Amino acid sequence: MSSTSISPLAPKTAPSLPEIAGVRLATAQAGIRYQGRTDVLFVGLDAGTQVAGVFTRSRCPSAPVDWCRAALQTGVGARALVVNSGNANAFTGLKGRDAVTLTAEIAGRAAGCTPDAVMIASTGVIGEPLDATKFDGVLADCVARAEPGAQAWEQAAKAIMTTDTFPKLATRSAEIAGKTVTINGIAKGAGMIAPDMATMLSFVFTDATLPQTVLQELLSAGTKTSFNCVTVDGDTSTSDTLLLFATGAAGNASIDRADDPRLDGFRAALDDLLIELAQFVARDGEGARKLVTVRVEGAESDASAHRIALSIANSPLVKTAVAGEDANWGRVVMAVGKAGEPADRDRLAIWFGDVRVAVQGARDPGYSEEAASAVMREPEITVRVDLGLGQGAARVWTCDLTKAYVEINGDYRS
Amino acid sequence: MSSTSISPLAPKTAPSLPEIAGVRLATAQAGIRYQGRTDVLFVGLDAGTQVAGVFTRSRCPSAPVDWCRAALQTGVGARALVVNSGNANAFTGLKGRDAVTLTAEIAGRAAGCTPDAVMIASTGVIGEPLDATKFDGVLADCVARAEPGAQAWEQAAKAIMTTDTFPKLATRSAEIAGKTVTINGIAKGAGMIAPDMATMLSFVFTDATLPQTVLQELLSAGTKTSFNCVTVDGDTSTSDTLLLFATGAAGNASIDRADDPRLDGFRAALDDLLIELAQFVARDGEGARKLVTVRVEGAESDASAHRIALSIANSPLVKTAVAGEDANWGRVVMAVGKAGEPADRDRLAIWFGDVRVAVQGARDPGYSEEAASAVMREPEITVRVDLGLGQGAARVWTCDLTKAYVEINGDYRS
Numbered sequence: 001m002s003s004t005s006i007s008p009l010a011p012k013t014a015p016s017l018p019e020i021a022g023v024r025l026a027t028a029q030a031g032i033r034y035q036g037r038t039d040v041l042f043v044g045l046d047a048g049t050q051v052a053g054v055f056t057r058s059r060c061p062s063a064p065v066d067w068c069r070a071a072l073q074t075g076v077g078a079r080a081l082v083v084n085s086g087n088a089n090a091f092t093g094l095k096g097r098d099a100v101t102l103t104a105e106i107a108g109r110a111a112g113c114t115p116d117a118v119m120i121a122s123t124g125v126i127g128e129p130l131d132a133t134k135f136d137g138v139l140a141d142c143v144a145r146a147e148p149g150a151q152a153w154e155q156a157a158k159a160i161m162t163t164d165t166f167p168k169l170a171t172r173s174a175e176i177a178g179k180t181v182t183i184n185g186i187a188k189g190a191g192m193i194a195p196d197m198a199t200m201l202s203f204v205f206t207d208a209t210l211p212q213t214v215l216q217e218l219l220s221a222g223t224k225t226s227f228n229c230v231t232v233d234g235d236t237s238t239s240d241t242l243l244l245f246a247t248g249a250a251g252n253a254s255i256d257r258a259d260d261p262r263l264d265g266f267r268a269a270l271d272d273l274l275i276e277l278a279q280f281v282a283r284d285g286e287g288a289r290k291l292v293t294v295r296v297e298g299a300e301s302d303a304s305a306h307r308i309a310l311s312i313a314n315s316p317l318v319k320t321a322v323a324g325e326d327a328n329w330g331r332v333v334m335a336v337g338k339a340g341e342p343a344d345r346d347r348l349a350i351w352f353g354d355v356r357v358a359v360q361g362a363r364d365p366g367y368s369e370e371a372a373s374a375v376m377r378e379p380e381i382t383v384r385v386d387l388g389l390g391q392g393a394a395r396v397w398t399c400d401l402t403k404a405y406v407e408i409n410g411d412y413r414s
Numbered sequence: 415m416s417s418t419s420i421s422p423l424a425p426k427t428a429p430s431l432p433e434i435a436g437v438r439l440a441t442a443q444a445g446i447r448y449q450g451r452t453d454v455l456f457v458g459l460d461a462g463t464q465v466a467g468v469f470t471r472s473r474c475p476s477a478p479v480d481w482c483r484a485a486l487q488t489g490v491g492a493r494a495l496v497v498n499s500g501n502a503n504a505f506t507g508l509k510g511r512d513a514v515t516l517t518a519e520i521a522g523r524a525a526g527c528t529p530d531a532v533m534i535a536s537t538g539v540i541g542e543p544l545d546a547t548k549f550d551g552v553l554a555d556c557v558a559r560a561e562p563g564a565q566a567w568e569q570a571a572k573a574i575m576t577t578d579t580f581p582k583l584a585t586r587s588a589e590i591a592g593k594t595v596t597i598n599g600i601a602k603g604a605g606m607i608a609p610d611m612a613t614m615l616s617f618v619f620t621d622a623t624l625p626q627t628v629l630q631e632l633l634s635a636g637t638k639t640s641f642n643c644v645t646v647d648g649d650t651s652t653s654d655t656l657l658l659f660a661t662g663a664a665g666n667a668s669i670d671r672a673d674d675p676r677l678d679g680f681r682a683a684l685d686d687l688l689i690e691l692a693q694f695v696a697r698d699g700e701g702a703r704k705l706v707t708v709r710v711e712g713a714e715s716d717a718s719a720h721r722i723a724l725s726i727a728n729s730p731l732v733k734t735a736v737a738g739e740d741a742n743w744g745r746v747v748m749a750v751g752k753a754g755e756p757a758d759r760d761r762l763a764i765w766f767g768d769v770r771v772a773v774q775g776a777r778d779p780g781y782s783e784e785a786a787s788a789v790m791r792e793p794e795i796t797v798r799v800d801l802g803l804g805q806g807a808a809r810v811w812t813c814d815l816t817k818a819y820v821e822i823n824g825d826y827r828s
Contacts, residue, residue: 060751060759091747093760093776126744127777238751316730316815317823324824330540333505337474337652345474345505362507363541401730403817409731410738 009283009291009379009399010166017153017171017184022046022247023205024146027159030134033086033124038159040135042142043081043203044111049247051078051119052215054223056240062090064120065239067100071116075212078245079113081203082139083160085188086124090238095129102132110140121201121241123162123188157186160201163408164188168280174269177262179252181208185273189281200227202242202277208266209248210255217258218267219244226274229306229396230282231313244270282397287404290322291397295384299392304341306394311339312383319401322381327372329357332383347388352376423697423705423793423813424580431567431585431598434621436460436661438560441573444548447500447538452573454549456556457495457617458525463661465492465533466629468637470654477503477510478534479653481518485530489626492659493527495617496553497574499602500538504652509543516546524554535615535655537576537602571600574615577822578602582694588683591676593666595622599687603695614641616656616691622680623662624669631672632681633658640688643720643810644696645727658684696811701818704736705811709798713806718755720808725753726797733815736795741786743771746797761802766790 022045027038053072055065071078082103089096104115111118122130146152157167168187173180189200210218219242227242255262283291294313299305312318312335321328329350336343346361353375356364375381437459441452467486469479485492496517503510518529525532536544560566571581582601587594603614624632633656641656669677697705708727713719726732726749735742743764750757760775767789770778789795 056751057754058748058751059754059757060747060762088744091744091759091762091772091775091777093774095776126747127772129777238748316819320820320823323820326824330502330505333474333540334472334652337470337472340471340473343473346507348474348505358505358541360507361505362509363505363543401820403820405730406734406737406815406817406820409734410740 006165007284007288009288014154014167014169015171016150017169018150018182019148020182020184020205020247021207021249022049023245024148025152025156026142026146027155028138028142030084030138032084032130032134038155039084039086040138040142041081041083041156041159042107042139042146043156044143044146045079045081045245046247046249047079049078049245050210050212050215052212052219052244054219054242056238058238060091060238062088062122062239063092063096063100064089064122065241066097067104067120068241068243071119074116076114076117077212078119079117080107080111081119081243081245082107082135083121083201083203085160085162087122087128087130088124088126088239089122089130090126092127092129099130099132103135106132106135107139110143119243121239123160123201123239126238153184153186160186160188162188163286164284166284168277168284170273170276172269172273174265176208176250176252176255176266179250181206181250181252181266183269183273185277187277187280189284200240200281202227204242204244204273206244206246207248207250208246209250209252210246214255214258215244215246218263218270222271222274225271226278229394230278231310231396231398279397282399285399286408287402288399289379289402290400291380292322292399293380293382294396294398295382295393296387297385297393298387298389299394300342300390301392302394303392305392306396308336308339308341308343308385308387309394309396311335312385313396313398316401319398322376323400323402325373325376327352327357327369327376332385333358336385342389343387344389349386349388351384353378353382420579421698421702423702428568428581428583429585430564431583432564432596433562434596434598434619434661435663436463436621437619437659438562439566439570440556440560441569442552442556444498444552446498446544446548452569453498453500454552454556455495455497455570455573456521456553456560457570458557458560459493459495459659460661460663461493463492463659464624464626464629466626466633466658468633468656470652472652474505474652476536476653477506477514478536479655480511481514481534482655482657485533488530490528490531491626492533493531494521494525495533495657495659496521496549497535497615497617499574499576501536501542501544502538502540502653503536503544504540506541506543513544513546517549520546520549521553524557533657535653537574537615537653540652567598567600574600574602576602577700578698580698582691582698584687584690586683586687588679590622590664590666590669590680593664595620595664595666595680597683597687599691601691601694603698614654614695616641618656618658618687620658620660621662621664622660623664623666624660628669628672629658629660632677632684636685636688639685640692643808644692645724645810645812693811696813699813700822701816702813703793703816704814705794706736706813707794707796708810708812709796709807710801711798711807712801712803713808714756714804715806716808717806719806720810722750722753722755722757722799722801723808723810725749726799727810727812730815733812736790737814737816739787739790741766741771741783741790746799747772750799756803757801758803763800763802765798767792767796
């Protein structure tokens, strides 16, 4: 990890997270891979906590992802979350399954719950066996030390970092049927998506009283406009995990349907928090110097717009042009063309920031290289494309592709 | 273009191409964009020359691609080919269509043929109007100067270069029904696939007597195992063009079906030549220091194997690991997983060169970091994956992703 300076796109200040009744956090040094820093996060959850999850679409998921998927099926809820950095426990075969089972047993003994009430996530190097006996003792100690305060949240966000250059925390509040509820979230990720160093993990907690089915529906919907809209390198992790825990301590009236209007405020707050966390991942993209928002409008459908936006956001040529502060809209045309989605060259219009650079299949007659270049020198850039075909729209976030990305990823493992 | 040194992966010597009866070549400086170098290639073809073509799948193709597609539909054959570098005439709207029409008229007058017997290809910056009047005079002069010799072929390969660091030429011979025929090919491309600088163009010529339908079938089939198996950055050009011309001067017996066994030798020679040219493109990948051959076996189908191979070959994390000489097989697992194709983690085996690094869903018990690292230090590396599911296989070529790629593409246009 050769990148040690904080991303220039990091938020100026990290928020101080409020307590969430029923959630206590502790971190520890288990010496899994890193020396001289925390590498384990333990979260204790009160009885009755419900949990929902969204995971990587990889066909080769990690052992912890397999474990969480199975645990969610039981419906017993969650009493503990164990996260480690430094080793992803991915592609570790039967040993990997044994390691998560042992981790859950150790955590269950420490927290006084059954193993299937323990959620597990791991991030770090792939293919190395994870020695779960290192959690023995460490987790019991965490249970004793766990705290609900702002400092514990900040330490939690730090313990799960790998190539991240800043901890990622966000908080929101909302009302459900007259009761105020709080949502806290932490995340890690720098190549959104990269075994070995920067797999995306995010954990969100609320004191709202909500059943698992409602949580799952809200989380799946919220993921679509947040984490599924951020890309650093287009590489999909074996370990991506997003979990939403609800302790129920707020004591709001129980609501059984995600589309109940009484959840409108909560849904909006959750979506907003997920978007903030997802943006942090793009802001901390490995080697990133520019945050790029890609907006696609006028597509035949939202899904089509989303695929075109990702084609632009994942294009090495678009991303290197942004790194070079080059208003190279020809590469945006290329990326639209390669998406394979309906597009009519002669209806296409493209903007960098507020500067329209192309319209009706050709360079804008009023194109100003100077104005476009001024946009490219900003740290945050919006690329907007109007396809002129329909009403489909999408928005994704990415970062530029710099020499530092190559350096970080050429050096990481060795 | 900041990269001026020749790729370390370039062939030690360029072949000297034999004459092909009915083909004469000339190059010129039209001053389209570059100064002090040739930027126009004219190829004169004898009456009766048949032509077939394969083009970019981009939904936003360039004006010359539209032109060639329409010209092939007429079935009149080809009497001339005009190629320019420096300007791709892509995303140039109505002006772009007018420019190719004017180019064909000028070339047709010079070569004594109708405009629809003129094939056209352009490579270079996108979005800039191409001033076709620059071809006036230049092409008539080319017709007068055109020659069939080895030097003319070499000059032709040089005139179509953009960010290429070496000219790309190949030749083969074969027998058709007792007659010896020759096949010559030239290509350009360095980001396989990138408007603005490195769009892939290739032109292949033979003296064989073959009808357009047979040529088209042979070319389409040959493309599948050659140019469609090479990727530098996964970005699809607006301008990719591969044309196969057959002058008929060899006078072999006419053959009406591509699957006629008398064409077996020709087919093999053509496929081989296309593979050599395609490999040249990967060898000249922008910033490349390593040639990577990705072999996928044991997939459920060849198509599935091909998609997995491309997922590996296009992964920025795999490519930066290769650049860093890091035997990071975890990233290969990641790329298999993200391809979305059938894969069973616990059956997967991975090799770097002859060193098996992973087997049955975990690190190879006999894994030697030293042996794997020695493979990674070689200039040419084979990554092999066995999925253990079926008989599907595929092979693709790519190169590493280096800081030089970022430098070249951050600086190109400005």
